[in-house]
Amino acid sequence: MRTMKRPYQLSALALFLLSGLVAYESHQLKYYTPLGPGPGFFPFWLSLCLAALAVAMFYQATFRKTAYRPADFVDSRIGYLRAIAMCVAWIWATLMLERLGYRLTMLVFFPFLLLTLGRVKCYWVVLITLLGAMVAYYLFSIVLSVPLPTGPFDGIFETIDEFVY
Numbered sequence: 001m002r003t004m005k006r007p008y009q010l011s012a013l014a015l016f017l018l019s020g021l022v023a024y025e026s027h028q029l030k031y032y033t034p035l036g037p038g039p040g041f042f043p044f045w046l047s048l049c050l051a052a053l054a055v056a057m058f059y060q061a062t063f064r065k066t067a068y069r070p071a072d073f074v075d076s077r078i079g080y081l082r083a084i085a086m087c088v089a090w091i092w093a094t095l096m097l098e099r100l101g102y103r104l105t106m107l108v109f110f111p112f113l114l115l116t117l118g119r120v121k122c123y124w125v126v127l128i129t130l131l132g133a134m135v136a137y138y139l140f141s142i143v144l145s146v147p148l149p150t151g152p153f154d155g156i157f158e159t160i161d162e163f164v165y
Helices: 005-027 041-063 077-100 102-117 122-143 154-164
Strands: none
Touching (some): 005 041, 077 102, 102 122, 102 154, 122 154
């Protein structure tokens, strides 16, 4: 029976490469400013932590005993289609965030993602969508004073905005 050694090693390598990319990108930002840590400070240290964890994972997968692969390790066609649909949803949300604004993008993104995952009850889909799209917007914009993108159709939320503000 095959072990999980190779998948763990490949996952560790992918995480290590991701940490290198994050470190490179954080190096493009200012590490320290006159006010304190700059925008590159935390991504740099998080990339180092990720790299250390990836090295530890690779070491354990290579030199320690690993578990056997489960019989259903390679998923069905539906599983792969769900994974592709989720990746497409993330790419779509990234591209549409500036164009549609945070709230409209999330009002489409969350239900699609949750329904793609399957086995989620409808009331959870509605609750998570409203929390993720509306409550998170007001939490960031009012409480934390972090501006989130607004799109050309944000006028449809005026009545809610008047109630909240």
